[in-house]
Amino acid sequence: MRQNVQARLVLFTLLTVASLVYLVPTFVDPLTERWSKFLPANKVQLGLDLQGGTHLVLEVKVDKAIENNVERLRADLTRILREKGVSGVTVEREGIQLYVRGPAASTEPVRGILNSEFGNLVEAKTPQTGAGATEFYRTLSKEEIRSLRDYAVDQTLETIRNRIDQFGVSEPIIQRHGENNILVQLPGIQDPERAKEIIGKTALLEFKLVDESASVEDAIKSGPPPGRQVLYGQPVRGEGIGAEKEAYVLESRALLTGEYIQDARVRPAEQLQGASVELVLNATGARLFEQITAANVKRRLAIVLDDRVYSAPVIQERIAGGRASITGNFDLKEARDLAIVLRAGALPAPVEIVEERTVGPSLGQDSIRQGVTSFIVGGVLVIVFMIAYYKQAGLVAVVAVVLNVLYMLATLAGFQAVLTLPGIAGIVLTVGMAVDANVLINERIREELRAGRAVRSAIEAGYKNALPAILDSNITTFLSGVILFQFGTGPIKGFAVTLCIGILTTIITAVYLTRVYYDYRIASRKLERISI
Amino acid sequence: MELIKPGTKFQFTRYRKIAFVLSTVLNVAVLLALFIKGPNLGVDFAGGTMVHLKFAQAVTIAEIRRALDRVNLAGGVVQDFGEPGQNEFLIRLDKTSVELGALGEQVRKGLVEQFGAEKFEVRRIESVGPQIGEELRFRGTMSVIVATIMMGIYIWIRFGSAFGAKFGLLFGTGAVVALIHDVLITVGALMLANYEFDLTVVAALLTIVGFSVNDTVVICDRIRENLRKIKRETLESIVNISINETLSRTLLTTSTALMVLASLYFLGGHVIKPFAFSLLVGFISGVYSTIFIASPVILLWEKRAFKK
Numbered sequence: 131m132r133q134n135v136q137a138r139l140v141l142f143t144l145l146t147v148a149s150l151v152y153l154v155p156t157f158v159d160p161l162t163e164r165w166s167k168f169l170p171a172n173k174v175q176l177g178l179d180l181q182g183g184t185h186l187v188l189e190v191k192v193d194k195a196i197e198n199n200v201e202r203l204r205a206d207l208t209r210i211l212r213e214k215g216v217s218g219v220t221v222e223r224e225g226i227q228l229y230v231r232g233p234a235a236s237t238e239p240v241r242g243i244l245n246s247e248f249g250n251l252v253e254a255k256t257p258q259t260g261a262g263a264t265e266f267y268r269t270l271s272k273e274e275i276r277s278l279r280d281y282a283v284d285q286t287l288e289t290i291r292n293r294i295d296q297f298g299v300s301e302p303i304i305q306r307h308g309e310n311n312i313l314v315q316l317p318g319i320q321d322p323e324r325a326k327e328i329i330g331k332t333a334l335l336e337f338k339l340v341d342e343s344a345s346v347e348d349a350i351k352s353g354p355p356p357g358r359q360v361l362y363g364q365p366v367r368g369e370g371i372g373a374e375k376e377a378y379v380l381e382s383r384a385l386l387t388g389e390y391i392q393d394a395r396v397r398p399a400e401q402l403q404g405a406s407v408e409l410v411l412n413a414t415g416a417r418l419f420e421q422i423t424a425a426n427v428k429r430r431l432a433i434v435l436d437d438r439v440y441s442a443p444v445i446q447e448r449i450a451g452g453r454a455s456i457t458g459n460f461d462l463k464e465a466r467d468l469a470i471v472l473r474a475g476a477l478p479a480p481v482e483i484v485e486e487r488t489v490g491p492s493l494g495q496d497s498i499r500q501g502v503t504s505f506i507v508g509g510v511l512v513i514v515f516m517i518a519y520y521k522q523a524g525l526v527a528v529v530a531v532v533l534n535v536l537y538m539l540a541t542l543a544g545f546q547a548v549l550t551l552p553g554i555a556g557i558v559l560t561v562g563m564a565v566d567a568n569v570l571i572n573e574r575i576r577e578e579l580r581a582g583r584a585v586r587s588a589i590e591a592g593y594k595n596a597l598p599a600i601l602d603s604n605i606t607t608f609l610s611g612v613i614l615f616q617f618g619t620g621p622i623k624g625f626a627v628t629l630c631i632g633i634l635t636t637i638i639t640a641v642y643l644t645r646v647y648y649d650y651r652i653a654s655r656k657l658e659r660i661s662i
Numbered sequence: 663m664e665l666i667k668p669g670t671k672f673q674f675t676r677y678r679k680i681a682f683v684l685s686t687v688l689n690v691a692v693l694l695a696l697f698i699k700g701p702n703l704g705v706d707f708a709g710g711t712m713v714h715l716k717f718a719q720a721v722t723i724a725e726i727r728r729a730l731d732r733v734n735l736a737g738g739v740v741q742d743f744g745e746p747g748q749n750e751f752l753i754r755l756d757k758t759s760v761e762l763g764a765l766g767e768q769v770r771k772g773l774v775e776q777f778g779a780e781k782f783e784v785r786r787i788e789s790v791g792p793q794i795g796e797e798l799r800f801r802g803t804m805s806v807i808v809a810t811i812m813m814g815i816y817i818w819i820r821f822g823s824a825f826g827a828k829f830g831l832l833f834g835t836g837a838v839v840a841l842i843h844d845v846l847i848t849v850g851a852l853m854l855a856n857y858e859f860d861l862t863v864v865a866a867l868l869t870i871v872g873f874s875v876n877d878t879v880v881i882c883d884r885i886r887e888n889l890r891k892i893k894r895e896t897l898e899s900i901v902n903i904s905i906n907e908t909l910s911r912t913l914l915t916t917s918t919a920l921m922v923l924a925s926l927y928f929l930g931g932h933v934i935k936p937f938a939f940s941l942l943v944g945f946i947s948g949v950y951s952t953i954f955i956a957s958p959v960i961l962l963w964e965k966r967a968f969k970k
Binding site: 189322482497501512516518562563565580595611613621626 | 864924
């Protein structure tokens with residue numbers, strides 16, 4: 131018995147020392163180098179609601195990415211049909227379906243091309259033959275759609291990660307969230323609006339030729355001619371919403387896109403002109419650009435970013451070396467942000483912010499202060515009450531509660547768990563609820579004493595009889611904590627975590643730690659009276 | 663010190679009919695209010711945008727409205743937040759055509775034009791798209807329902823395995839009835855006090871479910887024990903004895919929980935207030951429902967079984 135008590139005493143002492151050690155990095159900041167070598171590096175992380183920051187959920191518009199893919203297939207099919215000399219065939223896209231229609235004579239060649247070159251397309255409907263024409267309906271297979279979807283989301287995630295890295299945020303969290311969503315958390319960010327701008331921009335850069343033979347007015351009024359589109363320039367600065375924007379009729383086909391960009395640099399403003407972004411294309415891009423400029427001298431080449439025309443200079447001569455620049459009356463910050471998104475590349479599909487939670491740093495500070503205050507006041511109330519009610523046994527329970535909080539915090543630090551405002555509330559609540567176990571035990575001991583048992587056997591019976599109820603009630607609370615964790619996001623998860631950790635430490639301290647005290651006293655000398 | 667003297671014998675079950683009527687009336691009233699008026703949903707569940715502002719000096723709600731007017735957001739609802747004199751306000755905007763992420767910036771622009779950039783601070787922005795709001799609403803409701811059922815199943819299995827399936831089912835049913843009562847009472851109190859329902863309220867409801875069942879467990883545990891020990895008494899008097907024996911524990915535990923909750927409610931700041939409020943109401947309701955509802959449900963069942 132005595133040996134056993136000593137062993138347990140040593141165990142809890144070690145546990146307490148280890149907990150203190152684990153908490154040093156959280157409370158002493160910064161650590162001197164000499165110490166940080168010996169101490170664990172893990173510390174309690176503050177949630178966005180306490181340290182300030184932005185939490186975003188972005189929905190990747192994967193349908194758009196899939197449509198883009200089918201559109202590319204349509205263009206490919208049209209080109210191949212032309213190259214192979216199959217004439218009179220029209221290829222149209224409806225959503226993610228390709229609709230191919232041609233005279234009876236073309237049926238076999240079309241079928242051949244579809245089967246050999248477009249194996250990833252499956253029949254959406256059986257081909258219809260009639261009135262001297264054949265119609266094919268092809269669409270992407272389910273597997274193909276799934277892999278395109280995954281690719282689009284993963285690629286978007288990578289690109290966003292790239293952009294955020296270049297923007298410079300410490301310890302961002304960027305992860306896939308459900309089927310089509312991406313979760314982005316930016317702790318301690320000062321300018322959330324600018325970050326959103328950088329993250330959310332599709333940044334699809336295209337070079338397209340201006341069709342100067344077409345009339346802009348007609349194109350706006352009655353739709354652009356086939357193979358052409360109308361895009362607008364930037365509104366003139368300072369004129370506000372609804373200002374006149376210049377319209378352009380462009381060839382829909384992009385000659386070159388941003389995928390060939392190797393680097394993008396900011397060129398500071400010069401006299402009358404705002405800052406601009408200079409693009410450096412990679413070898414392939416440079417060669418393509420040279421060919422394009424050589425073939426289109428004296429025509430206007432529009433630089434289009436996300437369907438907005440930034441400039442449309444006239445090509446004076448063949449341009450070698452793969453350099454181009456985007457001008458657009460930027461200020462320096464805008465130019466820098468644009469350079470970031472161009473370097474990181476375009477998103478494969480547009481994204482939309484479907485959830486945003488931003489907390490300013492001052493609110494987080496207030497929350498920490500108020501949380502700590504209510505923790506101290508609540509704790510003191512419970513301590514006074516327990517000691518007044520149970521005297522010495524109450525003091526034992528209070529020591530258990532204090533160590534309980536210590537173990538809880540150390541566990542949070544050891545697992546690098548995130549502490550949120552509801553998480554602080556969870557700690558405060560644990561203080562109030564942890565004494566329940568001691569109340570159950572103490573009430574039992576009182577009952578057993580009243581029933582005339584000796585102190586020693588009353589304590590034993592008290593612990594033994596109270597245990598089932600303690601375990602049951604803690605397991606049920608733990609269960610709802612687990613459900614909460616499943617359901618919750620961010621701050622709420624923090625509450626679920628502290629609640630569940632608190633239950634585990636409560637059982638350890640309230641049941642096993644307090645028992646060591648009584649067993650020690652029983653073992654060391656005859657315990658004839660107990661203050662309870 | 664003793665709150666409840668040993669040997670106290672309140673005949674709690676005598677009041678079970680009054681309690682049943684009272685609780686049924688209250689619960690039906692809450693259900694009616696839920697279906698007719700509907701809860702006051704925060705942005706988490708309704709979708710939309712909430713902007714929390716703090717001004718350097720006193721401003722009026724009318725002035726903030728004018729600022730919103732400037733940027734075509736006249737539909738926004740402006741309300742006071744926090745302690746008087748702190749100059750904190752909440753602006754609530756429903757779904758609008760403006761892209762979600764850009765709304766905060768638009769509000770800021772209006773405020774800068776009206777008050778100047780140095781005069782206010784955006785403390786918090788919460789924007790939730792309608793689809794996510796709907797999903798959270800569904801998952802929040804489901805999690806409370808699932809938790810309640812799981813508590814019933816846990817008690818059923820726990821007491822059933824130790825004392826026969828019939829008692830397990832009895833205790834389980836009693837616990838679930840009591841939990842539904844606690845959740846509804848809390849929801850009703852939140853509606854009366856005009857608090858918005860958001861994620862933290864769901865967290866509070868789940869905690870209530872987990873905590874309130876503790877009292878039921880403790881009392882049922884004692885009933886189980888006394889059923890074995892005391893042979894000559896009726897079931898009703900065993901239930902009463904058990905409630906009395908555990909009464910001081912019930913009151914003590916609830917008191918310490920209420921102490922820390924009161925501290926959270928008064929000192930923890932406005933963000934956590936609805937959470938602390940829900941728990942305060944739910945825990946008090948939990949004590950009542952355990953004593954006057956969960957335990958007597960066992961009697962109700964016994965009498966039915968007896969008649970047959």
